[in-house]
Amino acid sequence: MKKGFFSRLGDVSRIHHRAAFADVEYRINRFFGSYGFLSLVEKRYSCRKFKSQPVSDVKINRMLEAARLAPTASNKQPVHVWAVTSETALERLRAVHPLFGAPMAFMVGCKPDEAWVRSFDGKNGAETDAAIIGTHLMLCAADLDLGCTWIGAFDPVKLAEAFPEAAGYQITALFAVGVPASDATPSERHSQRKSMEDFATEL
Numbered sequence: 001m002k003k004g005f006f007s008r009l010g011d012v013s014r015i016h017h018r019a020a021f022a023d024v025e026y027r028i029n030r031f032f033g034s035y036g037f038l039s040l041v042e043k044r045y046s047c048r049k050f051k052s053q054p055v056s057d058v059k060i061n062r063m064l065e066a067a068r069l070a071p072t073a074s075n076k077q078p079v080h081v082w083a084v085t086s087e088t089a090l091e092r093l094r095a096v097h098p099l100f101g102a103p104m105a106f107m108v109g110c111k112p113d114e115a116w117v118r119s120f121d122g123k124n125g126a127e128t129d130a131a132i133i134g135t136h137l138m139l140c141a142a143d144l145d146l147g148c149t150w151i152g153a154f155d156p157v158k159l160a161e162a163f164p165e166a167a168g169y170q171i172t173a174l175f176a177v178g179v180p181a182s183d184a185t186p187s188e189r190h191s192q193r194k195s196m197e198d199f200a201t202e203l
């Protein structure tokens with residue numbers, strides 16, 4: 001017997017409710033301009049090729065504000081951000097990492113001795129806090145149509161020597177930031193995400 005529309009709908013609802021209906025709702029809302037955050041997340045990629053033009057002060061301030069407003073454990077804010085924009089400071093930083101030729105960078109550092117500590121096992125929250133701040137910075141850069149790459153592969157000893165201003169801080173990450181070059185593209189890795197099945201479990 002040929003199935004009617006409503007019984008087919010029932011099948012879909014039972015078998016693929018989340019995949020089918022949640023997605024339809026998502027697409028409708030997206031069409032009407034909702035889900036701005038998800039669009040931003042989809043648009044962001046690690047940009048590794050930049051134009052030489054400087055990043056405007058307005059945009060630098062907005063990224064710093066996005067970072068400043070990030071949540072930290074128990075609101076301890078055991079962090080500091082350095083906007084590296086002057087030629088002398090950039091020269092020092094480029095000797096540690098070439099920054100993919102970006103015209104500016106941020107350094108995000110944390111102080112474990114000022115961070116929240118989990119009483120159960122002594123786990124220190126400083127690096128987690130710094131990572132949240134870095135994520136705010138990176139997403140704000142994308143929102144401002146800037147390119148950005150999180151850089152974790154640097155020599156911390158060389159960096160500490162180059163920046164005595166950051167003494168007492170553990171530098172968690174560098175962020176190369178600038179206007180993406182016209183031929184900048186996401187790397188191959190960008191699209192290699194785990195399937196939702198592997199990534200998340202509903203209990």
Ligand SMILES: Cc1cc2nc3c(=O)[nH]c(=O)nc-3n(C[C@H](O)[C@H](O)[C@H](O)COP(=O)(O)O)c2cc1C
Nearest residue numbers: 044045046149150151152153154186187189190191
């Ligand atoms: C903690 C962390 C450290 C990273 N360190 C580097 C790095 O040192 N050099 C680099 O080119 N990319 C680095 N990346 C960027 C990742 O390689 C990139 O996010 C990942 O491959 C996914 O690509 P996508 O950002 O384009 O989506 C880092 C990203 C994170 C989150």
